[in-house]
Amino acid sequence: MKSIVRQEGVVLILALLVLLSLTILGVSAVSSSLSQNKMAVSMQRSGQAFDAAEAALAGVIFESEDEVLLTDDTKTDPLTEARQGTVFDPDTDTLSCFDDEWTDRQVTSDVLAVGIEHTSTGDYQTDMNTTSWSKTAFVREQACDGSSTVIGGSNITCHVFVIKGCGKVEERATVVANTVTAAVLAPASQ
Numbered sequence: 153m154k155s156i157v158r159q160e161g162v163v164l165i166l167a168l169l170v171l172l173s174l175t176i177l178g179v180s181a182v183s184s185s186l187s188q189n190k191m192a193v194s195m196q197r198s199g200q201a202f203d204a205a206e207a208a209l210a211g212v213i214f215e216s217e218d219e220v221l222l223t224d225d226t227k228t229d230p231l232t233e234a235r236q237g238t239v240f241d242p243d244t245d246t247l248s249c250f251d252d253e254w255t256d257r258q259v260t261s262d263v264l265a266v267g268i269e270h271t272s273t274g275d276y277q278t279d280m281n282t283t284s285w286s287k288t289a290f291v292r293e294q295a296c297d298g299s300s301t302v303i304g305g306s307n308i309t310c311h312v313f314v315i316k317g318c319g320k321v322e323e324r325a326t327v328v329a330n331t332v333t334a335a336v337l338a339p340a341s342q
Contacts, residue, residue, distance in 0.1 A: 197321045201328035204276045204284035204319025211259040211270055212286050212315050220267035227269050230255045230288045240289035247289055249318035249327050259284040281322035288315045310335040
């Protein structure tokens with residue numbers, strides 16, 4: 153009788169150990185799944201902010217090529233506005249997403265429209281409360297590489313700008329930014 157009780161006790165202990173092992177495996181699987189879900193959401197938010205920063209860059213280019221905006225004397229495209237503002241010195245100045253010194257534009261869920269200065273605030277995407285904005289600064293006027301009398305010779309120069317696109321998802325503390333340098337053919341200053 154004692155032998156049967158001992159065997160039942162050993163079986164019970166083995167069953168409890170197997171159950172404990174399965175519980176530990178289940179808990180670690182759930183924990184791993186939750187961690188992977190958090191990483192996926194974080195990557196989605198970062199991607200959303202990056203898309204907003206890219207849209208802000210595209211918005212500056214869109215406005216700078218908008219024939220209606222360029223011919224309306226009451227409005228200014230972002231490159232012309234930056235050209236009339238403070239000169240940006242890349243050696244000493246910084247172009248932050250939060251500086252008020254540089255030309256500011258917004259891309260909202262209202263999309264880009266012809267003939268409009270995109271200066272109103274609002275969300276770029278409302279499903280994740282994402283904002284999209286840009287800062288544009290004039291750097292310098294210089295001779296264009298490869299310029300010749302074919303494109304106007306000394307009457308044409310390249311105006312160099314720095315454009316920073318910024319994107320932020322509301323529930324994140326960080327801002328994603330992308331910066332480009334653009335050179336635009338323009339009449340030489342006198």
